[in-house]
Ligand code: SF4
């Protein structure tokens with residue numbers, strides 16, 4: 001069983017509690033307007049458009065396939081900037097055993113791992129294999145997910161997992177479709193399942209400066225579902241890394257801190273003290 005890995009960050013303190021090894025998988029069924037990593041959306045179709053611009057000759061075409069030489073790559077991301085497909089050629093295809101071998105080197109220094117994306121639940125069976133090994137090594141396993149795949153279909157994965165960090169991008173269905181290209185019904189079903197099974201580590205919503213009414217509606221509705229018991233992160237929109245279409249939808253400025261704090265305060269006034277502004 002293999003998966004496409006976009007990137008491994010050996011030590012991260014922003015992908016869950018404590019110091020964690022974060023693994024980013026390639027591919028995502030959503031195309032969120034504010035995505036900071038749109039190069040994780042699709043799989044490279046080997047069109048070759050990025051090859052001539054590589055300043056380090058790290059990209060070559062052989063037998064109609066683009067090959068990436070990691071040892072030459074200087075990490076300039078020029079290939080990502082020119083890719084017209086929201087893909088990356090800097091992706092490794094690994095078995096769960098190969099990935100475990102790589103990340104196990106970090107284990108003396110981390111609390112556990114976080115799998116993210118793209119959307120890591122595209123590889124749910126692979127994750128089950130990986131988590132078995134990581135748990136046997138005494139480390140924790142967190143999933144960072146957009147919630148579009150049904151967790152109830154993967155009971156073994158859920159049992160192995162220590163928690164899920166779930167994105168709730170918008171509560172109103174039409175707005176969720178506009179923002180991401182897909183319905184939020186499965187996300188809501190997952191939120192309830194994970195909440196009731198004690199596996200919901202936290203929920204996150206990105207607050208968009210252009211859509212204050214949608215922000216307020218989502219925050220109110222999600223807090224009611226969380227019943228004030230689970231950490232709810234309100235993330236201010238930041239335009240860095242967002243593609244041009246996304247910038248046109250979301251704007252080019254950050255969500256003001258005062259706006260995010262006003263929403264969090266309104267929730268505190270309702271008795272919900274679980275909101276954290278980031
Ligand atoms: S990031 Fe892409 S363009 Fe830059 S050196 Fe690496 S392969 Fe080449």
Ligand code: SF4
Pocket residue numbers: 043044045046047048049050051066079082083084085087088089
């Ligand atoms: S990364 Fe993008 S531009 Fe480069 S070969 Fe793949 S699809 Fe084409």
